[in-house]
Amino acid sequence: MAFIPSYWRETPQRYRYEGNKCIKCECKHDSKCDCETGQVFFPPRRTCCPWCDCTLEPCTIATTGKLLTYTIIVVPPTQFGDEAPYALGICEMDDGARLTAQIVDVPLDKLEIGMPVRIEFRKIQQDGHAGILMYGYKVVPNS
Amino acid sequence: MRDVAVIGIGIQKWGELWERSLRDLWVEAALNAINDAGVDHIDSMYVGCMSGGLFVGQEHLSSLLADYLGVCPVPATRVESACASGGMALRSGFIEVASGLSDIVLVSGVEKMTDVDGGGATYALATAADAEYEVYQGATFPGLYAMVARDYMHRYGLTREQLAQVAVKNHDNGVLNPHAQFPMKMSLETVMNSTMIADPLRLMDCSPITDGAAAAILCPLEMARDLSKNPPIKVSGMGAATDRIALHDRPDFCEFRATVKAAEAAYKMAGVGPDEIDFAEVHDCFTIAELCVIEALGFFARGTAGQATAAGETARDGKKPINTSGGLKSKGHPVGATGIGQIHELVTQLRGTAGERQVAGVKRGLAQNMGGSGGSTVCHILEVV
Numbered sequence: 001m002a003f004i005p006s007y008w009r010e011t012p013q014r015y016r017y018e019g020n021k022c023i024k025c026e027c028k029h030d031s032k033c034d035c036e037t038g039q040v041f042f043p044p045r046r047t048c049c050p051w052c053d054c055t056l057e058p059c060t061i062a063t064t065g066k067l068l069t070y071t072i073i074v075v076p077p078t079q080f081g082d083e084a085p086y087a088l089g090i091c092e093m094d095d096g097a098r099l100t101a102q103i104v105d106v107p108l109d110k111l112e113i114g115m116p117v118r119i120e121f122r123k124i125q126q127d128g129h130a131g132i133l134m135y136g137y138k139v140v141p142n143s
Numbered sequence: 144m145r146d147v148a149v150i151g152i153g154i155q156k157w158g159e160l161w162e163r164s165l166r167d168l169w170v171e172a173a174l175n176a177i178n179d180a181g182v183d184h185i186d187s188m189y190v191g192c193m194s195g196g197l198f199v200g201q202e203h204l205s206s207l208l209a210d211y212l213g214v215c216p217v218p219a220t221r222v223e224s225a226c227a228s229g230g231m232a233l234r235s236g237f238i239e240v241a242s243g244l245s246d247i248v249l250v251s252g253v254e255k256m257t258d259v260d261g262g263g264a265t266y267a268l269a270t271a272a273d274a275e276y277e278v279y280q281g282a283t284f285p286g287l288y289a290m291v292a293r294d295y296m297h298r299y300g301l302t303r304e305q306l307a308q309v310a311v312k313n314h315d316n317g318v319l320n321p322h323a324q325f326p327m328k329m330s331l332e333t334v335m336n337s338t339m340i341a342d343p344l345r346l347m348d349c350s351p352i353t354d355g356a357a358a359a360i361l362c363p364l365e366m367a368r369d370l371s372k373n374p375p376i377k378v379s380g381m382g383a384a385t386d387r388i389a390l391h392d393r394p395d396f397c398e399f400r401a402t403v404k405a406a407e408a409a410y411k412m413a414g415v416g417p418d419e420i421d422f423a424e425v426h427d428c429f430t431i432a433e434l435c436v437i438e439a440l441g442f443f444a445r446g447t448a449g450q451a452t453a454a455g456e457t458a459r460d461g462k463k464p465i466n467t468s469g470g471l472k473s474k475g476h477p478v479g480a481t482g483i484g485q486i487h488e489l490v491t492q493l494r495g496t497a498g499e500r501q502v503a504g505v506k507r508g509l510a511q512n513m514g515g516s517g518g519s520t521v522c523h524i525l526e527v528v
Contacts, residue, residue, distance in 0.1 A: 006275070010275055010279075043276065068294070068391075069290040069291075069294040069297070069396060070290060070293060071286045071290050071293060071341045071342055071343075071344075072339075072341065072342040073281060073282075073283060073285075073286050073341050074338075074339045074340055074341060074342065075283070075285070075338075075340045075341070076281065076283070077262070077265050077266065077269065077281070077283055078262040078265070078266070080281045083281070086281060088280065088281055088282055088286055088290075089290070090390065090391040090396070091391075098389075098391040098392055099276070099391060100276060100277050100280050100282055100389065100390070100391045102280060113293070113294075113297050124279065124280065125279075134279075136279070136280070
């Protein structure tokens with residue numbers, strides 16, 4: 001089920017990979033939270049924690065990184081029914097941002113933990129036969 | 144804070160119960176718990192349910208269930224923390240009794256999952272993950288745990304056989320549980336050759352879709368012997384914690400930090416450590432989850448739970464019996480009811496009434512109930528007094 005307003009609201013992240021970055025961490029909450037200067041948030045967050053005077057600035061996340069772990073989804077959710085089997089992985093980008101994305105343009109038996117990847121803009125799903133097409137990021141091997 | 148005891152438990156045989164409604168299942172379990180305790184009233188009640196709205200199109204369970212149990216105007220609260228909803232309902236009832244606000248509190252859980260088809264159930268369950276940043280991309284729950292399993296295998300050399308042993312062991316226990324949905328033995332070959340769901344996890348690595356309910360009656364420990372003929376079982380420890388909702392936001396996919404923190408708090412309250420826990424019911428929604436959980440609880444060192452399981456250490460006659468009920472895998476996983484179902488097993492074992500699956504001489508057990516891919520966890524320690 002697609003919610004049109006939320007799809008529209010998320011386009012800065014899905015189309016342009018916008019996050020934010022803590023450029024000066026001034027957390028007064030010593031040792032209790034894990035925020036630190038340089039941390040990249042994707043999607044962007046309003047705050048690292050409630051006791052921070054951190055300076056968060058908008059940024060675009062790095063589009064290259066590596067694959068940390070992956071699976072091959074054989075039994076898919078309804079809206080991905082035509083795509084299975086497909087590879088899904090967790091990637092860490094070069095600036096530390098983490099994301100879950102489909103891994104495409106690679107044979108399923110060539111997937112490997114640690115392989116270099118880069119983000120590409122692709123169609124993600126379709127809301128039935130008559131609904132909107134939904135786009136976003138997938139990753140491909142970066143060699 | 145007052146000490147709290149469990150004096151009554153109720154459940155039914157879990158399964159695909161086409162002819163039974165959510166309210167019918169829940170009322171049966173609640174009546175069983177009330178009759179088991181022998182109490183003549185309740186002061187308050189809590190219901191754990193993950194998604195009455197998506198599974199049966201019914202919210203406002205507080206009114207519905209108090210109404211159909213016939214206890215209005217008793218205050219009722221529905222508690223939601225995905226698959227940890229039941230355990231969180233117990234936590235809420237514990238707090239209400241411990242604080243002195245109420246004396247006799249019914250805590251319960253229910254989920255009616257088979258009114259929707261497989262796609263509908265997958266959709267409802269997936270709402271426990273990050274809808275915009277995991278589910279949107281094509282993630283499923285088996286997929287998320289499969290990524291944990293892949294990471295675990297890569298780092299610790301866990302074998303497919305060791306992973307399958309978790310399911311084999313839990314079915315060996317479930318076969319002796321009259322309430323289990325799938326009380327049949329499962330061979331290693333059956334598990335390893337079952338349909339692939341999300342590589343490397345196969346169908347028999349996954350807990351099933353289940354209809355079911357469970358309930359328990361809490362009261363102050365000091366009143367337990369006056370209120371009920373049952374031997375009081377003390378809730379000696381309780382702890383709950385959260386972690387980042389998206390798996391990708393956790394630094395170590397195999398370390399279930401919410402479970403580590405919840406267990407630390409429960410051990411501290413009970414004044415015991417992992418070595419003093421005789422047996423445990425843990426959240427084996429997938430085989431890999433049981434391995435990560437029993438490490439997070441401090442029962443086994445990181446990376447060793449697979450070998451320990453293969454060596455029989457978590458079997459009923461092993462040094463740390465895990466999921467004597469059959470676990471979520473064999474007993475079933477009606478998500479909101481699971482946390483209270485675990486309490487049913489702990490109390491049954493601690494009373495010494497578990498029949499053929501009874502573990503001899505157990506005095507203290509732990510229940511660990513987890514939401515999503517580990518984003519919330521609640522632990523309880525129960526003991527004989």
